[in-house]
Amino acid sequence: MKRLPPLPALRTFWITAQCCNFTRAAEQLHITQGAVSRQIAGLEEQLGYPLFIRLARGLALTAEGREWLPQVEKVFGLISEATEQIGRTRQTLQLKAPSCVMRWLLPRLLQWQKERPDVPVKLTASLQHGVDFQREPFDAAVIYGPPPDHSPGALHLFDEQLTPVCSPQLLKGSPALNSPRDLQNHLLLHPTHDIQDWSVWLDAAGLQLANLSSGQHFETLDQAMSMASHGTGVAIGDWSLIGDDLDAGRLVMPFALKVKTGLAYYVVVPQDAEPCAPLQQLMDWLVEQAWSR
Template sequence: MARRSVPLNTIDAFLVTARHLNLTRAAKELCLTQGAVSRKIASLEEWLGFSVFERHARGLHLTPQGSALLPDLQAAFENLIEVADRACHKPDVIRLKAPTCAMRWLVPKIIELEQSSPEIQIALTTTVEHGVNFKNEPYDAAIVFGPHARAGTLLFEETLTPVISQSLLNKAASAQDALQRFTFLHPTRDRTDWSLWFADYPAGRLAMSKNQHFDTMDLAISAAIQGFGIAIADETLVAEDLRMGRLVRPFAHSVKTGASYRLTVRTGSENAAGLEAFCTSLLGIS
């Protein structure tokens, strides 16, 4: 008999009835009449060429053929449901906007989150902008940065400190000598961040004779790792680089800038459940 003629619509009726061994309870679970369930089972038996149930006054019993058939049909039917469930399941996709300066901190968090919660996917958009307007932008969440950022939940405050590769520092007589000898790496097109640190540095300000400017802090940090010079960077953003030995802090002194990184979310997002899990995970591992 051709494969297409297999009465697939009768298999569920057989499996449910085999579990209950009672037409009334099977019909109730299937939301059918007892007569409809009986007809489905009769149709299956006709196709198989043998009976799967023996009818008794007190209920039903599986025939030897029915008992032999049941385990394989149960496994096949459960596999079919699992395949269909995987096909229709759509992961929660969180549309996240974040400034490029936060990537060194954010990317490891996203990797950890997606490994621990594979049902959550992050669609990350990076930008040099430091804010978000949920009325005009299609994001579920955003990391914002700035001296006046107050909305959302605080992730961390910006705290600046000089960083340098160990190999480059080894070429200087001291940390103070490194400031005098090597190129100052600036995370912006001006000298604001270095100026803030020097203004709070007990030993006073030095002349910054050799300078290299970058568009983002991440680029300045990468240049410092490669031994290009000494950078001014946020303690949180370089924490992993310091832990791994890619960079060292030549000075214990640091200065808070008054700026902060915050997590903001769109109210009424269609991905509410996934967004809640994302926020909980991100804040929990921050």
Template sequence: MKPLPSLDVLRTFLVVAQKLNFTRAADTLNVTQGAVSRQIAGLEAHLGYALFTRQARGLALTHHGALLVAPLQQAFAQIGDALAKGGAQSGILRVKCPTCAMRWVLPRVIRLQNERPDLVVEVTASVSHGVDFGAEQFDAAIVFGDAPSLKGLTVHHLFDEVLTPVCAPELWKPRKSVAPTPDDLAGKTLLHPTRDRRDWLLWLGAYGYAGLPSTKAQHFDTLDLAISSAMQGLGVTIGDVSLIEEDLRARRVIAPFPLRVASGAAYYLVYPERPAPSQALQQFAQWLDGEARTTRETPGSQTSGREH
């Protein structure tokens, strides 16, 4: 008997079956299109039959592929129910968190654990900015992006993303009695937390700049990696002032420009309305709301300077 494919590969198949497009499936899974294509090709080779036919406008399920969808969806649902029951009995809150938000979340959760040892919170970092409670075994998640509109979710707005350039103190030599402008970034390495450079372009656009002031650049898959590189003095990154408030306070990085620009995206705590949230989850949500309120009220966490 052949060994079973991994749950990750089967989950990828279900997403592709829903989207019928490798690129859109990759966006949902927050991986590359090539990675999705390789997983599907490997699964087809393992099973010995094709799951999709390639067409000019996308994909179509084969007869064999279509037969797999409903049983696999049911299997994932059953696994989710079993793990949810086990998690409820263990008393552990399982929270998914995007890596970019871990700078803000993890120190606070550790402090909570020290203050409330009876409230056990297990945070799992992920490059994904969303969550699928039907397929992923979490009690709650911190998600990033537009306001979640999925039915059946309780949503707590934590704080908005507010962008400004940051770098190591030794990398920035301010000009005396002269306010900094994006021209001061010429010749410096710009660290990009997104492949499309949208964060830098949004902030520069608020200054009236249509392009990048420097041709030197490095790209990263996550904001956390870009910020870590900036702390090492490797360049200037665009950062969310709420996520790096502790780093700014400790002067591990500095924010040389007064302009802060809201991107329109935000961080949210979400969890299913049903089954009813446990008392532990309600307490955690209330506590996290309080932490986020403090962050929102911190000077510099809101937009300032010119409007964009």
């Protein structure tokens, strides 16, 4: 295979051919005029034919030089395109998500980074359930709520399904927890400051409990689940979000009833935005993870 010309010499030819002047080429390349002249001369010697005609004032391309120029421009264009594409591939994706989904999302993003270290993700947690892409610089967001009519490209992850959970020890202990009515004898743990989640489930179960308002309230679902896993009481949680805890046996479902609220979790991108390939791959992967349960 014939020895290829050195890349610096090709770049010097490319710049010099654009201005046809050693002095101006040297200024653009930040080297001396003599260095430009020597690189061009060395390139011509290697190729075996001249690329420039030396004139009294400046330079002119030879026939071979004119043939070479578009090919060299193509080479540097491909290098520039590849550099930009790889840079985009490795650009950190900015993802926003509500704190209530972190129990499900964080382990999966850690797994994603193991499988795809070439696509780093920065996750920002928020107490807000939505996102305002016009004011917030995120590439995508996981949102919680009704189906988003403003985002036709939204991908559905899973529906909210409320169900009581507790520790295995509490389920086996005393007082008994054999039927939903036995909840009257246990401390109810609320993942929010209101009683909405427990009320929705109890309504579906056809129950009214006197101790509904006297339970323990928490700032986040994670806190409520943590207390429940230690046997403090019975928490109400989203079956989809706490699946890992159920699979690991840290929590158990004392009853089979799961109540859909009509709300769900979605992955969305800015309206009318076309996700880059790595972002689309991440979104599709999250959907696969959600649907695999």
